[in-house]
Amino acid sequence: MKQEIITYLSTCKDDLINTAKYLYLNPEESYKEHKSSKYIINLLKNYGFQVEENFLNIDTAFRATLGNGHPKICYICEYDAIPGEGHITGHNLLTTMSLGGALGLSKVIDKLQGSITVLGCPGEYLGGAKITMCKQDVFKDIDIVLMAHPDIRTNESGTSSAILPISVKYLKESDGLSYLNTYDYTPLDATLLTFNMVKSIEKGFSKDSIISGVLSSGGYTPLLIPKECESKFYIRGKNMSIAEEINQKLKIIVESIGKLMSMDHKITFYELPYEELITSSTLSRIFSHNLKENGIIHIDPPINTNAGLSLGSVSHLIPCIHPYISIVEDSRIKYATKDFADATITPYALDIAIKVGETLATTALDLIEKQDLITESKKELMKK
Numbered sequence: 001m002k003q004e005i006i007t008y009l010s011t012c013k014d015d016l017i018n019t020a021k022y023l024y025l026n027p028e029e030s031y032k033e034h035k036s037s038k039y040i041i042n043l044l045k046n047y048g049f050q051v052e053e054n055f056l057n058i059d060t061a062f063r064a065t066l067g068n069g070h071p072k073i074c075y076i077c078e079y080d081a082i083p084g085e086g087h088i089t090g091h092n093l094l095t096t097m098s099l100g101g102a103l104g105l106s107k108v109i110d111k112l113q114g115s116i117t118v119l120g121c122p123g124e125y126l127g128g129a130k131i132t133m134c135k136q137d138v139f140k141d142i143d144i145v146l147m148a149h150p151d152i153r154t155n156e157s158g159t160s161s162a163i164l165p166i167s168v169k170y171l172k173e174s175d176g177l178s179y180l181n182t183y184d185y186t187p188l189d190a191t192l193l194t195f196n197m198v199k200s201i202e203k204g205f206s207k208d209s210i211i212s213g214v215l216s217s218g219g220y221t222p223l224l225i226p227k228e229c230e231s232k233f234y235i236r237g238k239n240m241s242i243a244e245e246i247n248q249k250l251k252i253i254v255e256s257i258g259k260l261m262s263m264d265h266k267i268t269f270y271e272l273p274y275e276e277l278i279t280s281s282t283l284s285r286i287f288s289h290n291l292k293e294n295g296i297i298h299i300d301p302p303i304n305t306n307a308g309l310s311l312g313s314v315s316h317l318i319p320c321i322h323p324y325i326s327i328v329e330d331s332r333i334k335y336a337t338k339d340f341a342d343a344t345i346t347p348y349a350l351d352i353a354i355k356v357g358e359t360l361a362t363t364a365l366d367l368i369e370k371q372d373l374i375t376e377s378k379k380e381l382m383k384k
Helices: 002-025 034-046 091-106 129-135 187-204 240-260 281-293 311-315 338-343 347-369 372-383
Strands: 050-053 062-068 072-077 114-120 144-146 149-151 159-171 210-217 228-237 264-269 304-308 324-326
Touching: 002 034, 002 091, 002 347, 034 050, 034 062, 034 091, 034 114, 062 091, 072 091, 072 347, 091 114, 091 149, 091 347, 129 311, 144 281, 144 311, 144 347, 159 187, 159 240, 159 311, 187 210, 187 228, 187 240, 228 240, 228 304, 240 264, 281 347, 281 372, 324 347, 347 372
Parallel strands: 072 114, 072 144, 149 324, 159 304
Antiparallel strands: 050 062, 062 114, 159 228, 159 264, 210 228
16 A cells, blocks of 8 residues: 555645645744645645634634544644744645645545544744644544654654743833933843843753743833833753753742842743653654655654754653654755755755655554554553
């Protein structure tokens, strides 16, 4: 059946290539991916998938299904872009790879036991809809999640950071012009001291831990004293326990500054937090084997990234993989640049994307035909 999948995908090639190019030419920011989601939905409908639009009341999310019963194989589509920058992390090609997997498997699913789910997951740059889907038990009935991410290297699936997105807001009732109140503490004073103290305690963090912050609001003119000032932090830890330890230190800093400067403060999540990625070694082994069979021979060891992945939270529920795939010929191209975005629609990258789609489909086929592999991957996750 593997050859049947590959032959069928050759007939879908133009649709997949056109998808990658359409998303590239129409980059849309997180949770505003209206053109992108509609294009993908129409493609899936044309190939016989039943599609739920506005999934979970998220405008640009969808769930597409084909087949019946278990095992349920899930493919993930991400299609948001960076405002003003475009698809610098290749989500247009990520979606193309996942669609290739889903379409390839759709050719043979009626001859097998099982079904396909394609989830349209908007907003990856703002926490990711997958976190909401986790909270709403969308993955409760799924057996396996397969996806691959474009990059400048090909690496086995590894780990990612756990993320705590923390908002710190200082508030103080104040009126008047700044030059008439030069000896009074302001919310901006408290915020700047917070940044300085966070920077000072970073030396005590583990090497895999990072706290990054930005000033998100704090007045619109130096002439007036700001009544409130907000900063946003991304706490990244090797796992959630480490991230929470850093969060407790941040809370101590904020509470101390609030008391020192007689200032009200609020500490909240401004996005949903997510866990570190747990890779299924079983799935990764099968995927890597099939990738080599499809001509992508050189695969580096697992990559452990400081970036956060919303798939991390999913991976604590069901077996997942998130390998990285080189889509560039020019070694001078750097990831997350406009050159990388341009590279996603080159003939070389599009050919790689089709091969990865074949690999995602044939990996699912292996799992359906040998369901003890699914059992093995689930037992592995329980141990981890």
